[in-house]
Amino acid sequence: MAQGRGSAGAYIAVVAMLCVVNFHVANSAVFTVGDGGGWTFSSGSWTSGKRFRAGDVLVFNYNSTVHNVVPVSGAGYKRCAAPSSANVLSSGNDRVTLSKGTNYFICSYAGHCQAGMKIAVTTA
Structure with missing residues (x-):
């Protein structure tokens, strides 16, 4: 019997991988x-x-003319300081996927973090 370009085993492996990826996304x-x-x-x-x-x-979700979101380290969170190389999010509707461990976020506008505009989110 002639075989196609791929084997059945490779096809099954790809389908299984896609199922795992979809399961993870569906559970987020x-x-x-x-x-x-x-x-x-x-x-x-x-x-x-x-x-x-x-x-x-x-x-x-926030007013982008007066706020932003900056993912920072634990030290940056404690000091309310973002490094100059920080990825500043400023769309007013930013989406961030959480990493394993504790994820820290601040608003880097002067005085905002110190006034409480910061969160620490710990994942299981």
Whole structure:
């Protein structure tokens, strides 16, 4: 019997991999930071009572003319300081996929982080 370009084993492996990827994506949750109030000065306690997993997505909704979102290290979070090389998000509707461990975010506008516009999100 003539064989095609691919083997049945390779085909099954590709299908199985796609199923695993789809399963992971289907199990990811999407959270809006601050719920209906959005990313604001009172967002710091927003994580209380929520369970996050690596791969979940945070949506930051805010007024982009007066706020931003900056993923920072733990030290940057404590100091309310973003390095000059930081990836500053500023669309007003930013989506961030959580990594395993603790993910830190601040607003880097002067005084905003110090006034409470920061969150730490720990994934399971």
